[in-house]
Amino acid sequence: MMLERFTRKLQAYATYGRAGKQTEKFGIKHFRVLTVTTSPARCKNLIAAAAADADIRKDGRMFFFTTEEELPLAEPAKIFDKIWTMPGISERASLTGS
DSSP states (O other): OOHHHHHHHHHHHHHHHHTTHHHHHHSOSOOOEEEEESSHHHHHHHHHHHHHOHHHHHTGGGEEEEETTTSOTTOGGGGGSSOEEETTEEEEEOTTOO
C-alpha cells in the first residue's frame, strides 16, 4: 500500500473519532487503530508518514504501530506489552498504559 493511501486511511479514522461516530455506533468514547507491519523499516516509514500529517498528528495517540516480529501469532498476549510506537512519541507504549 502506498504511503499516501495509508495516510488517507489514518485521516479517515481521525475524522471518524473527532466526529464521535464510534460513540453513536458502538457506545464507546475512544478507540485505537493498531497497525502491524512486516518489517521495522516499513513500520518507521508508516510512523513517519503519520507524524508528518498535521491532521493525524492531532490524534496521534490513537494510532499504534508495531511489527510482526514484535507480535508473533504464537504469542498473542504480547499485544499488551510495550511493543507499540505512536507518531511523534519516541518511547514505546503498551495498550494498557502500564
